[in-house]
Structures are given as structure tokens and as C-alpha cells.
Amino acid sequence: MKNVKPIIYEYTDYRLYLKALYEFEKTHGDFSYSTFAQRAGFQARSYLRTVITGKRNLTANAIEKVIVGFNLELSEGEAFRALVRFNQCQKFSEKHHYWDQFLKQRPKKSKSVVVDEYYYLARMAYPILLVILKQNHIKNTMEELSRLTGLSKSELQDGLQTLEKIGAVVKTGTESYSASLNNFKTHDEVPNVAVQKFHSNILEKAIEGLNLPTAKREYQSLIMALSEEEFLYLKKRVKNFMDEIEELFSGQRQKSEKVYSININLLPISPDFIREQKNQASQKSVQENMMSMASEENQL
Numbered sequence: 549m550k551n552v553k554p555i556i557y558e559y560t561d562y563r564l565y566l567k568a569l570y571e572f573e574k575t576h577g578d579f580s581y582s583t584f585a586q587r588a589g590f591q592a593r594s595y596l597r598t599v600i601t602g603k604r605n606l607t608a609n610a611i612e613k614v615i616v617g618f619n620l621e622l623s624e625g626e627a628f629r630a631l632v633r634f635n636q637c638q639k640f641s642e643k644h645h646y647w648d649q650f651l652k653q654r655p656k657k658s659k660s661v662v663v664d665e666y667y668y669l670a671r672m673a674y675p676i677l678l679v680i681l682k683q684n685h686i687k688n689t690m691e692e693l694s695r696l697t698g699l700s701k702s703e704l705q706d707g708l709q710t711l712e713k714i715g716a717v718v719k720t721g722t723e724s725y726s727a728s729l730n731n732f733k734t735h736d737e738v739p740n741v742a743v744q745k746f747h748s749n750i751l752e753k754a755i756e757g758l759n760l761p762t763a764k765r766e767y768q769s770l771i772m773a774l775s776e777e778e779f780l781y782l783k784k785r786v787k788n789f790m791d792e793i794e795e796l797f798s799g800q801r802q803k804s805e806k807v808y809s810i811n812i813n814l815l816p817i818s819p820d821f822i823r824e825q826k827n828q829a830s831q832k833s834v835q836e837n838m839m840s841m842a843s844e845e846n847q848l
Contacts (some may be wrong), residue, residue, distance in 0.1 A: 551575060556624055557654045560662060560739045562631045567600045569618050588617025606632050627653035634741070640748070643741040644670075664713040665734045669742040672749040673697045674707050678716050679807050682727040682800050690723050696807075731799070754811055771817070779814070786812050 554568035573579040582593040590596075590613060598604040599614075606614065611632055615625040627650055634646035651663060668674045677697050680686065686696075694704050708725050711717040716732040717725045734742075757765050774782065793810060 556627045556631065557663065559631070560737060562606075562628065562635050563600050563602060565628075565631070566596065566614070566618075570596065570600065573618070584617050588613040590617075605636055623653050623655075634739075640741065640744050643739075644745055647739060647741050661714060662735060662737050662739075664710055665738045666742040667710050668714055668716070669734065669738065669746040670749075671707070672746075672753065673699050673703070674710060675746070676807050677704075677707050678711055678727060678732070681711075681717055681725060683804050684726075684800060685802060685804075688724055688726070727800075750809055750811055751813075753809060773821075782814055786814055 551572075553572055554565060556565055559565040559568075570579075570581075570584070573584075581595070581597050584596050585591070585593045588595075590610075592598075595604070595610075596614075596617075599606060599610075611629055615628060620628060630646045630650035630653065634643055634650055637643055637646065647666070651666070654663060668678075677693065677699075680693065680696055681688070686692065690701055690704060693699075694701060697704065697707070699707060708717065708719075712719060712725070714732070714734075715728060717727050720726050758767070790810075790812065
């Protein structure tokens with residue numbers, strides 16, 4: 549609602565947050581891009597509009613001016629700085645760092661499903677815990693769950709509370725939980741850095757798994773040259789295969805004995821090829837230009 553001041557912790561895109569702030573301010577008195585520019589100290593009257601529409605990024609100095617222009621509180625300002633840098637940086641490690649900085653500013657009592665789902669994806673033990681809770685034939689005690697996940701009792705309680713907040717589990721007793729009946733899926737609004745962190749954690753587990761006896765694991769790798777069309781075809785095949793595996797083996801498994809992960813990674817590991825015929829065409833063009841220049845010199 550426009551009459552309620554936007555809460556920054558409910559946003560993952562600072563431009564959408566600024567747009568909501570601007571619309572909120574417009575409903576409370578004479579406010580425009582021009583008045584904001586004066587208040588913040590920008591010379592260009594439409595500065596904020598160019599930021600909101602994605603035509604301009606915010607520099608460190610501009611971030612401080614925006615904080616002043618919207619009169620953000622101390623914690624809001626810190627969260628805004630982190631959110632801007634999270635949106636504008638490119639490296640995964642930097643994104644993860646600034647997203648963590650953003651979350652640290654969130655009041656403990658504030659509620660955000662997106663934030664809780666981030667914690668679920670970013671902490672490897674939480675998805676493992678959820679899979680375990682789906683198995684009805686195992687001992688569902690704090691001691692056993694701690695043994696299976698490697699979490700301390702306090703860490704386990706945090707994990708269970710996170711799973712409860714996102715609707716993945718329900719509390720059935722003082723210290724007992726069970727997986728909800730609905731298949732849990734994260735929201736589309738969850739930032740990509742959370743998914744990247746999940747895959748990073750899974751890959752670390754895969755590296756650790758190299759130390760297991762070969763009878764306890766299976767590793768297969770292929771390196772091949774593909775066209776773009778072939779890549780898209782294989783990408784679809786991989787997705788269909790993983791969907792089939794999920795349908796066959798996810799959820800409650802009466803004969804399950806432990807949690808496994810399966811990873812298939814299809815990615816480029818070289819730059820684009822430059823076809824030989826392109827090189828020949830380029831060389832031919834250079835030779836023709838040199839012959840043309842020589843002809844002009846002779847005419848002179």
C-alpha cells in the first residue's frame with residue numbers, strides 16, 4: 549500500500565525499494581523528483597528517476613545523498629548501502645558478503661519469507677534436515693537429528709525454526725517436528741545469490757566425497773565440444789532427467805537409509821571458438837586492402 553512506508557527488508561532490488569519510497573512520499577505532501585534532488589543535493593532534477601529506471605547506478609557518494617534525501621534511519625541506511633552494493637556487484641563472493649551485511653541489519657522481530665528461504669538455501673544442513681524429517685521411520689529426537697545433521701542443539705533449533713517459518717515443517721510437540729504435507733518450493737523472489745550458495749555448498753560436499761571408498765560413491769565426467777543448439781538440447785535433457793529423479797525418489801522413502809545428493813553440471817570451460825574460415829576471410833581482407841593501397845601508390 550502506498551500509504552504505508554516501504555520496509556527495506558522486504559526488498560531484494562534497491563531500485564524497486566526507491567520506487568516504492570518515491571510513491572509513498574508523493575502521497576504525503578508536495579513531493580517530486582525535483583524536490584528530492586534539492587533535498588538530497590543532486591544537480592540533475594531527474595536523477596532519482598534515472599536510477600529507478602535502471603539508466604544509472606549509484607556511486608558511494610550518491611548512496612549517501614539518497615539516504616539523506618529520503619531521511620532514512622541509521623539501520624535503514626546501513627541496509628540500503630548493503631543492498632545497493634549487493635545489486636551492483638558482479639562476483640558471487642561479493643554478492644554473498646553484501647547480502648549477509650544486509651540481513652544483519654534486519655530487526656530480529658521482522659518477518660520475511662524471502663530472508664528465511666535464503667537461510668534455508670545458504671545453510672547446507674537445513675535442506676538435509678528437511679529430507680530427514682520427511683522419513684517417518686527414523687527416530688525423530690533432537691539427539692538423533694543432531695547426529696544426522698552435525699548440528700549442535702542450538703543450531704538444530706535455529707534450523708527447525710527456519711523450516712517452520714517457511715512452511716516446510718510443522719511443530720508436533722515440545723521438541724518434535726514433521727515435514728508438511730505440501731511439497732516445499734522456494735519463492736521466485738529469493739535472490740539468485742541464495743541459489744548460488746546452495747550449489748556452492750553442494751559442490752563442496754562433492755569434493756569432500758572424493759575421499760569416500762569408490763563403492764560408496766559414483767563420479768562421472770565428460771568433456772566435449774558442442775554447438776549452441778546441442779548445448780540447449782543437453783540442458784533440456786539434464787533438466788528432464790533431474791525432474792524424473794525427483795519424482796521417483798523425493799519425499800518419504802520407507803526403505804531410505806541415508807541422505808544422498810546428485811549433481812549434474814553442464815557449463816562452458818573454454819572461450820568461444822574462432823572458426824578457421826573466419827581467420828582465412830580476415831587474412832584475405834587484409835591482403836586485399838594492402839593490394840589496394842599499393843595500387844593507389846603506383847597511380848600516384
